[in-house]
Amino acid sequence: GAVVSQHPSWVICKSGTSVKIECRSLDFQATTMFWYRQFPKQSLMLMATSNEGSKATYEQGVEKDKFLINHASLTLSTLTVTSAHPEDSSFYICSASPKSEGASGYTFGSGTRLTVV
Amino acid sequence: AQSVTQLGSHVSVSEGALVLLRCNYSSSVPPYLFWYVQYPNQGLQLLLKYTTGATLVKGINGFEAEFKKSETSFHLTKPSAHMSDAAEYFCAVSDLGQGGKLIFGQGTELSVKP
Numbered sequence: 001g002a003v004v005s006q007h008p009s010w011v012i013c014k015s016g017t018s019v020k021i022e023c024r025s026l027d028f029q030a031t032t033m034f035w036y037r038q039f040p041k042q043s044l045m046l047m048a049t050s051n052e053g054s055k056a057t058y059e060q061g062v063e064k065d066k067f068l069i070n071h072a073s074l075t076l077s078t079l080t081v082t083s084a085h086p087e088d089s090s091f092y093i094c095s096a097s098p099k100s101e102g103a104s105g106y107t108f109g110s111g112t113r114l115t116v117v
Numbered sequence: 118a119q120s121v122t123q124l125g126s127h128v129s130v131s132e133g134a135l136v137l138l139r140c141n142y143s144s145s146v147p148p149y150l151f152w153y154v155q156y157p158n159q160g161l162q163l164l165l166k167y168t169t170g171a172t173l174v175k176g177i178n179g180f181e182a183e184f185k186k187s188e189t190s191f192h193l194t195k196p197s198a199h200m201s202d203a204a205e206y207f208c209a210v211s212d213l214g215q216g217g218k219l220i221f222g223q224g225t226e227l228s229v230k231p
Contacts, residue, residue, distance in 0.1 A: 006160070032217075034218055034219070041226075042223075042224070043207060043222065043224045044221045046218055046219070049218060091158070093160055093161070095161075095219070097217070102217060103149055103217025104149050104166060104168045104211065106163075106217075106219060107163070108160040108161040108162075109160050110160040111159060111160045113158060
């Protein structure tokens, strides 16, 4: 089946620095990828839709200048948390679906635990 | 807009007992519905999904769910709980009008007592 790889699985960074998280579709091409954020004991909150070759679409309330998304190829999307602060500490998860499966075939990455100190 | 409501943020069952996790959805179009399981500090694993066709859907690990349009429900069941079923479960609906992004319920934490 479709596999989505997310890297790193966990990262600790200092306040004010930037962190990049990668999301790769290993065996399929993904024109669209989604980025979610999850706080402890809470559900997944969609942050943005990453579109290959074009600008990402951000959900209401998500700061696009803080959470930079780049989808430069059909197999890679990156989320960069800029000038990170402790309140950005969270679990970030990406998902993608093979074009052949459309909206019924989303696979999730294993997630990235970000801790800002 | 589509939405998902999971009744009960926490469900506790004894090992071997029936598991029932409730999910109701709101959608103006025929929905795609999903159940995912999440173990601590991991991503989401698909248990099962309904797109079209048979309304009783069988998934992995002995789970199944039934799509009931009249009740706008998609409850998840398993006849006999196992200790390894203890995890967080999420029901989701695919917003086909918004590029297929998933709308998640609040999640239900399943505990299994020995």
